[in-house]
Amino acid sequence: MKRFFFMPTTLSWGLFFLLIYSWLNWDFGYAFLVSVICGIAALITRKSGVPYRDTLKNDGEIYLSPVYGEVKSIRRNVQLPHIPGEGQEVRISISGWSAKGLYLPTAGEVTYLRATKGLKISRDAEQLAFYRSMDDVAHTDFTLTSKNKTQTLMRFVDSKYGKRPTIWLKSGDRGRGAACFGYYPFGGTLLIYLPNNSDILIFEKEFVVPGQTVIAALKDSK
Numbered sequence: 001m002k003r004f005f006f007m008p009t010t011l012s013w014g015l016f017f018l019l020i021y022s023w024l025n026w027d028f029g030y031a032f033l034v035s036v037i038c039g040i041a042a043l044i045t046r047k048s049g050v051p052y053r054d055t056l057k058n059d060g061e062i063y064l065s066p067v068y069g070e071v072k073s074i075r076r077n078v079q080l081p082h083i084p085g086e087g088q089e090v091r092i093s094i095s096g097w098s099a100k101g102l103y104l105p106t107a108g109e110v111t112y113l114r115a116t117k118g119l120k121i122s123r124d125a126e127q128l129a130f131y132r133s134m135d136d137v138a139h140t141d142f143t144l145t146s147k148n149k150t151q152t153l154m155r156f157v158d159s160k161y162g163k164r165p166t167i168w169l170k171s172g173d174r175g176r177g178a179a180c181f182g183y184y185p186f187g188g189t190l191l192i193y194l195p196n197n198s199d200i201l202i203f204e205k206e207f208v209v210p211g212q213t214v215i216a217a218l219k220d221s222k
Contacts, residue, residue, distance in 0.1 A: 006183040007045040065208035068098040094187035103210040112143035155191040162186035178211035
């Protein structure tokens with residue numbers, strides 16, 4: 001079951017056998033209710049296959065989308081959290097219906113990982129809600145250092161009725177591009193912070209797919 005869902009294997013099989021048992025032994029109403037519950041659980045935790053696309057050289061590297069979602073805004077010359085200097089910000093909304101897997105945008109090492117408790121912001125909130133200090137907002141920061149020593153940051157902002165992402169990697173862990181490193185139940189908002197010399201290759205309102213959509217070309221920081 002791990003091949004198809006992010007939920008624990010025991011729970012997956014338990015819901016499966018409960019579904020079969022309900023249709024064989026219970027009334028239609030109860031069996032239908034169990035089917036709806038199982039369907040929602042499967043939808044929330046479903047795992048989609050992501051074809052591996054090597055991070056090709058392009059005067060540096062390419063930065064693939066780590067999630068399924070819609071690009072809401074692109075900003076330049078913003079202060080980078082936890083990284084010295086200014087850079088560019090890409091805001092992606094991850095809906096409650098999109099697949100929730102998280103995939104490394106490029107090969108690299110996790111150099112910073114921290115979850116912060118606080119207020120939650122709806123993914124459909126006004127842009128100004130995200131253009132401020134996040135010290136009092138529930139979010140998870142994930143900094144990745146690529147093979148070219150370029151630092152990028154993914155900031156997962158918890159949705160109002162959502163849950164923080166489950167991330168399996170820890171600081172110091174390494175992975176290849178498009179490798180699954182967790183999932184984001186119920187979705188939320190992802191803020192991607194990139195160096196100023198990166199070439200942004202997406203547009204606002206574009207739907208991005210992990211492992212396929214190129215967010216930016218990361219130029220060699222050296």
